[in-house]
Amino acid sequence: MANNSASPKKRGVLFDVDGTLIDSSYFHAMAWWQAFRREGLDIEMSAIHRRVGMGGDRLIQSLVPDCPEDLLEELKSAHSAVFSTFWPTLRSFDSVRDLLSACSGSGLAVGLASSAxxxxxxxxxxxxxxxxxxxAWxxxxxxxxxxxxxxxxxACLEKLGVGPEDAVFVGDAVWDIKAGAAIGVPVIALTCGGISEAELRDAGAAEVYDNPRHLLEHLESSLIGRLAAGALKA
Structure with a gap:
């Protein structure tokens, strides 16, 4: 894989990883559910899944208000331990490698904006x-x-050497859309992480596709395609 440093390319596309490129959202939900159960906390799986994509601290605090620091650390540790047992099961979504290759081949810098x-x-x-x-990642x-x-x-834009005005972000969660909006980066949302198109659009997604393959099929007409066309003309 490439060196994790600034690219000479002027424009870029950022990708969330879990639930966007890797089919892992429900495994994360299961890992958190088991972590909570280990500590005697009965949290509904659906409530957990809707918060996947947040950082661990935020997810816990939103479900267990005023969670003591020692319990918070125990929950994060338990989630990490359980999730690692799912590693052999994890797979990328269909056409992910082709999508990343197409973005790179069109002249865009490609970054994995992951908080894993x-x-x-x-x-x-x-x-x-x-x-x-x-x-970069x-x-x-x-x-x-x-x-x-x-x-x-x-952080990912800085590693790529790309400004927010010259980037697009691809994610699968409402939290991805909020993060993009905070710095003016338009977000393409995918429903393969388990969040509905209606909710993603309500949150402000610029475009919504089913999965990486669906985005790849419409890449030229998507925000990514238009960004690449601008980059090639620059």
């Missing part, structure tokens, strides 16, 4: 196996605040 823990991100990068199509180590704060997007 470093070890989970390494697993995801191995699953994606996207070679030189990816120019982030992990939870790169941001103080998690989504819906825009810190991760800002």
């Amino acid at each position: 823990q470093q070890r989970d991100l390494e697993v995801s990068r191995h699953i994606l196996d996207a070679g030189s199509s990816i120019d 982030t992990s939870s180590n790169d941001a103080k605040e998690s989504k819906p704060a825009p810190d991760i997007l800002i």
Whole structure:
């Protein structure tokens, strides 16, 4: 995979990873559910799933208000341990590698704007196996605040050397859309993470597609295609 440093390309596309490129949203929900159960907390799976995409601290605090710091750390540790048991099961969505390659081949810098823990991100990068199509990536180590704060997007843009006015973000959660809006980056949303098209559009998604393959099929006419056309003319 490419070096995790600034690309000479002038415009770029950022991708969320979990639920957008990797079919992992429901595994994260299950891991959090089991973590809560281990601590005697009965949290509905649907409530957990709707918060997947937030950072662990935000997810816990939204479901367990005034959660003590020691319990918060125990829950995060338990989630991490359970989720790691799902690693062998994880798969990328159909056509992800072709989508990343097409974006890179069109002249755009490609970044993985992930707030996953470093070890989970390494697993995801191995699953994606996207070679030189990816120019930079982030992990939870790169941001103080998690989504819906825009810190991760800002960090990934800085690594690419691209400004927010020259970028598009692809995600699957309402939190991705809020993060993009905070810095003026339009968001293409995918429903493969389990959130409905109506909710994603209500949150402000510029475009909505079913999954990476669906986006790839409409890439030229999408925001990404139009951004690439502008980059090629620059």
